[in-house]
Amino acid sequence: MNVQVIDGANGFVGSHLTGALLARGDEVIALARASAKVVRRRVADALLCLGFDESLADRLRVRGLALDEPDLGLPVAEVFAERCTFWHTAALVTFFPRREEDLLNVNVAGSANALATYERHARPGSRYIFIGTAYQCGLDTEGPVPEDWPAHASPDRFRNFYEYSKREAEIALARSRSAREGAVLVARLGVMVGHSRTGRALTDYGLYDFLRVMAFFARRTPGERVRLPCHPDANLHLTPIDATVSRLLSLSGGDQDRPIFHVVNGGTVPVRDLFDVINARLPIELVPATPEQILERPFNRFEAVVNMRAKYTATYFRHHYDFEWRDPAAPPAVTPAVLDRLVSWYVREGLPE
Incomplete structure (x- = not known):
């Protein structure tokens, strides 16, 4: 059984993946900037969320991670002492502007450093798994997005710089020795959400950032009607954390004919359905509107303010997405x-209260 090495182990996906591997009985080395105490607490929370014994986090080996230092600042003789599966989950996730340099440093340069460290020190027979995003496709969404290595595109072809940075990291990975040798797996995730059976979520990103904004305005001025610009067939590839971890474990254990997988679901969630559920749970009425409808009747002041606050996540409502998926x-x-x-x-x- 291989040792599992996970960078970004205190993140949402990383902590749940770490917990699931511990519960399976694997030896796991967790790499993170945070202290060992913080990492173990995050993994214990993830274990509890997944329905496992949270005390399994005590078995975790935690080592400090610095994406910008030589060899990631790791004790490489220890981390790579045996053949391993190296999971690169560490990433900066933000849709806000003026973070371009940070995104390049973490998601592109940091990913390149992680790969270089792995290639220098990993034992023969090891494997490198890169956790990406299905939305690296950017605005080029005609037809199902293929499970192929991407080509360069300018930053203006993406909804945000985060997508661009993740695509650039994939392009660099495609050129690597590990990719040529077939030792690479790219798992492109959908919109990550909480546990499918409990609803519990240990993150504030994506859908939850949107919910937080809507709740803020619903509580301040309950009963208001808000239109948001939407594609007529807007959909979201919501991916529960339990289903995602299960699929990742399955993919990592098999021999694959192609290195890239969309870890999404065949069925998507129409944005209209999401709005209906939010409307039933919060004192607000969200209404999908086409650009033509908004042009015909412009936003009132309240609608304009809400749309401004939600614009970084709501941009995903303006498109319809299809991804190749191998389990229809x-x-x-x-x-x-x-x-x-x-x-x-x-x-x-x-x-938040």
């Missing part, structure tokens, strides 16, 4: 009941 017969992970569970848990438990 599988049932969707987010049914209407699961969607209601995800939203209601966050409204009840996750929102």
Whole structure:
């Protein structure tokens, strides 16, 4: 059994993946900037969320990580003492402007440093798994996005610089020795959400950032009607953390004919359905509107303010996405009941007071 090395182990995906590997009985080395105490607490929370014994986090080996230092600042003789699967989950996730330099430093240069460290020190037979995003496709969404290595595109072809940075990291990975030798797996994730059976989420990104903004305005001025610009068939590839971790474990253990996988679901969530669930759980009425409808009747002041606050996540409502997916017969992970569970848990438990 390989040793599992996970960088970014205190992140949302990293902590749940670490917990699932510990629960499977694997030896796991967690790499993170945070202290060992913080990492173990995050992994213990993830174990509890996944339904496992949180005390398994005590078995975790934690080592400091510095993406900008030679060899990541690691004790490489220890970390790479045996053949391993190296999971690169560490990333900066932000849609806000003026973070371009930070995104390049972490997601592009940091990813390159992680790969170089792995290639210098990993034992023969090791494997490198890069956690990416399905939305690295940017604005070029005609037809299903293929599970192929991407080509260069200018930053203006993306909704945000985060997408661009993740695509650039994939392009660099495609040129690597590990990719040529078939030792690389790229797992492109959808929109990460909480646990499908409980709704519990240990993150404030993506959908939850949008919910937080909507709840803020709903509580201040309940009952208001807000239109948001949407594609007529806008959809979201919501991916519960439990389903994502299960798929990642399955992918990592098999021999694959192609190195790139979209870790999404065949069934997507229409944005209209999301709005209906939010409207049922918060004192606000969200209404999808086409650009033509908004041009015909411009936003009132309240609508303009809400749209301004939500613009970084709501931009995903303006497109319809299809991704190649290799298990079309599988049932969707987010049914209407699961969607209601995800939203209601966050409204009840996750929102700041």
